[in-house]
Amino acid sequence: MRKIAFIAAAAATALISTVGIAAEPAQQRFTHEGRTYVYTQTARENxxxxxxxxxxxxHEKFRLLVDGDxxxxxSNGYPVSFRTRSAVVASAAAAN
Structure with missing residues (x-):
């Protein structure tokens, strides 16, 4: 379970590197412990x-909704929920 939370946190943290969000979400990627993950992100209202x-x-899937912190x-079919300062920064960057 800790691995799943870390992967989810890494995906949320990866948002920081995004300057803006285009109309068609671009695929992003990151590597953790030798495993590569790909994802897309889209801004939603509020x-x-x-x-x-x-x-x-x-092909283990994850789906995360970042709302403030x-x-x-x-992640891989397991529910995850956590707070992160990185998510606050990422949400602010995505809103711009």
Whole structure:
């Protein structure tokens, strides 16, 4: 479960590198512990950001909704929910 939360947190943190969101979400990627993950993100109303993706080799999926400092969603079919300062910064960047 800790691994799932860390992967979800890494995906939320990866939002920081995004300058803006285009009309068609671009696929992003990050690597953690030798595994590569790809995801897309879309801005939603009220400053919420949706992040959806999967691990490249196993195709384990994750879907996260960033709302302020709270991240909720699923990773590999398991529910995840956590607070992160990175999510606050990322949501602000996505809103611009």
């Amino acid at each position: 400053g919420k950001t949706l992040i959806e993706g999967h691990e490249v080799d196993s 709270r991240v909720r969603g699923t």
